Amino acid sequence: MTITATALPKSGEEDGIVKYAGIGPLELEAGGFLPDVVLAYETWGQLNSDASNAVLVQHALTGSTHVARGATDEEGWWEQLVGPGATIDTNKFFVISINIVGGCYGSTGPSSAAPDGKPWGSRFPLVTLRDSTVAESRLADALGIDSWHAVLGGSMGGARALEWAVTFPERVERCAVISVGAYSTAEQIAFAQAQTLAIRQDPNFNHGDYYGGTAPEHGLALARRIAHITYRSALELDFRFGRQAQHQETPLAAAVLGERGRYQVESYLDHQGTKLVRRFDANSYIAITEALMSHDVTRGRGTLEAALSRTKAEFFVAAVDSDRLYFPAQSRELAAALPGDVSVHLIEAPIGHDGFLTEIGQLSAQLREAFFG
Missing domain, CATH: 3.40.50.1820 (Alpha/Beta hydrolase fold, catalytic domain)
Structure with a gap:
């Protein structure tokens, strides 16, 4: 060799x-x-x-x-x-x-x-x-x-x-x-499974063979949101965001669910998801997450x-x-x-x-x- x-x-x-x-x-x-x-x-x-x-x-x-x-x-x-x-x-x-x-x-x-x-x-x-x-x-x-x-x-x-x-x-x-x-632990594996499943259920995942086409960005961003909640404490999220609305958005002033605005913490998670999508491959996220599950x-x-x-x-x-x-x-x-x-x-x-x-x-x-x- x-x-x-x-x-x-x-x-x-x-x-x-x-x-x-x-x-x-x-x-x-x-x-x-x-x-x-x-x-x-x-x-x-x-x-x-x-x-x-x-x-x-x-x-x-x-x-x-x-x-x-x-x-x-x-x-x-x-x-x-x-x-x-x-x-x-x-x-x-x-x-x-x-x-x-x-x-x-x-x-x-x-x-x-x-x-x-x-x-x-x-x-x-x-x-x-x-x-x-x-x-x-x-x-x-x-x-x-x-x-x-x-x-x-x-x-x-x-x-x-x-x-x-x-x-x-x-x-x-x-x-x-x-x-x-x-x-x-079982709980850590459970959190990890939710993240990998978010990617696998993205319509663009194509069983992992998405190269050359549209990447499963929505699934990867959702996986990151799930993970990031576990990376930060409840105290920190409450202190930074509380129940505040995101800028001029109005979470409680929408005629239908699909039109409501976001809370600040939702915008924060959206941002974290978008950042990861720009720099990381969805299949690698699954591969490394499953490696950590094996720990x-x-x-x-x-x-x-x-x-x-x-x-x-x-x-x-x-x-x-x-x-x-x-x-x-x-x-x-x-x-x-x-x-x-x-x-x-x-x-x-x-x-x-x-x-x-x-x-x-x-x-x-x-x-x-x-x-x-």
Whole structure:
């Protein structure tokens, strides 16, 4: 098997620029097969001579690999954490972020060309988080990274980090799992199913073979609305929007239902749906959501304690106190089952689940002391 990766930069001139690596064929946990997988990734900083300063930062569900600014001034999604002089100081550490298999930011996914030259579409196989970890390990091999100084992420990124620590315990020295538990619960799977069904029931979905035609934008936008409600807390929505009408619209002054105006919170959800449609592929949304539904570090490994006993990493576990998607109780369950005495750090934010993005700076001092000092 031939693995090819873009040569590592010798300076920061390629920081934050997407690169691509072919990692060969990938046999999948559920029985599927991808014959020629490409992973898109971005890097910051420089890998040292013994490759001991490598840090893997995992993106969340619809996140990209663009964690921080680099050669361009485009803002990244964890600017508070990564960069020169930041908690993960790119003057000291070599940071990499990899687009998950199934994604639409450069890695092989449903919109990629299959061997016949046509998009995979409905033929794209089920990929689990465990599969994505195996794929990423090959990229690490190609880059000469035998072990990670740290692997970390929030939400699905945290689930991916945890899977790395369990699947390849010898390769992860430190692991930060933020705003996610050891497995997807029934409620989380239920929310996810509603989102994927919204896309599949769009008249333009065509079983996933919509490329070259009209994309299922309405279904994808609805999926995002459902998801975004779980990403924000009831308190935040009430505080920001209450029962206010959207500008001059009149929710209670319509002769028929179809002509009524919107409440502000409805307009907000419409906006979130429209934003995602502009940047994301509907099939990738399904593929990655189902990968997150598969999240369960105990699968085939016995009890939670038995599964986690495989790990050798130091752990940092954190939760958002107002999170109503991944409850802090799941983080506490994870911490209690990990070997040793692992505390749960709390991000205090009324915003809800998205606090792992917007308020990650609250953990800077603790993460620096634990992993990056």
